[in-house]
């Protein structure tokens with residue numbers, strides 16, 4: 001979910017983006033060694049061995065280990081100063097036939113002036129980096145010799161993050177990254193490689209006015225976190241379970257798009273087991289009951305979607321009450337706005353429940369199956385909105401009428417489902433038009449599709465779509481191709497009613 005911006009605030013954002021662009025040429029990161037002021041050498045903890053090999057091909061070719069980028073992040077957070085010193089290692093194996101002569105890194109912290117300060121960036125395996133430069137929120141570098149298929153590039157970065165203060169302002173796009181009095185959020189906080197698309201190159205988009213713009217490759221994460229100035233009762237929600245080694249907190253997450261953390265001295269932490277998965281709720285103290293409702297809803301949704309789509313791929317899911325007015329998904333962790341908790345009415349007929357089901361579904365549509373969130377946001381948002389309906393059908397059919405009326409029909413959704421986040425719509429309420437088309441009309445489309453092809457074909461299709469695109473970035477073409485493999489029903493009139501581009 002994203003809220004709309006007012007015209008004035010959009011102008012401010014435009015000026016801000018222009019400012020970033022102006023700075024881009026002048027702020028190319030220096031590849032020189034870190035200064036003593038900005039890069040306190042970080043102690044090297046001894047890491048426990050990774051549970052399974054994830055990068056090097058194994059000796060048994062019939063079960064090759066997945067080849068995906070690996071991120072090793074060692075970070076020291078100065079809690080009272082809201083600053084983070086980070087050492088990052090990225091290991092990338094090039095899998096495309098064509099050689100690679102340039103590498104891109106996405107650094108979303110560059111959206112916030114002064115938040116990201118690079119100390120060093122160098123290649124420690126594979127070609128050396130030359131012509132390192134910043135463009136928008138990306139760092140680009142040329143390789144001094146081409147990287148060929150099967151070869152490895154390993155990058156070492158050190159940088160300092162000064163977390164931005166998160167101030168809620170009516171109408172402004174809610175900010176997830178940064179700190180407020182009661183919550184510090186580390187989301188999209190590290191440099192990452194965008195997906196490399198053979199024949200096209202690195203796939204990275206600029207932010208839009210609403211919606212998400214990132215495209216993430218399935219990756220492995222190893223995170224080591226130390227906190228200085230830690231307040232009493234600090235509780236940390238993360239994308240993966242925590243283990244302690246002395247001063248270090250350690251996390252491993254394999255097969256994920258992102259690794260997120262949320263810290264608060266106010267969290268009330270409760271857990272619940274759902275099969276092999278441990279669910280964690282992190283709510284503010286006066287929302288204990290709502291936190292329990294969220295936990296129950298997430299457990300039900302996790303069980304349902306595991307049966308309908310594919311088993312949940314992790315052993316951990318954290319549901320975090322957000323100190324901002326939005327919901328937001330990451331692998332193994334999602335945020336739900338305190339606004340939904342405030343309005344808890346004790347029944348399933350409310351946004352707190354609908355949005356818990358929605359954000360849980362993102363673990364599949366965003367996590368297991370990635371998509372281009374900027375250009376084809378419907379591939380996760382329409383499916384997650386419709387997953388809310390599947391939740392109500394199964395667990396709270398008495399609230400189904402409420403869901404259709406309050407969540408969908410009230411807005412009289414219209415507009416092509418395959419809209420991008422960049423379409424200004426030329427309307428007074430661009431966010432509303434975007435949401436109505438992509439989320440709500442997307443759900444209407446899926447309901448009509450299901451009626452037309454029948455439950456059996458519909459759920460077969462969803463399973464096939466998830467299984468064929470597991471760990472990949474699915475496209476609309478994949479969606480339609482698999483759909484046409486599942487059913488012989490004449491789909492063209494329906495598709496042309498809801499989509500501007502029907503392949």
Ligand SMILES: [Zn+2]
Pocket residue numbers: 001358362380381384
């Ligand atoms: Zn969503």
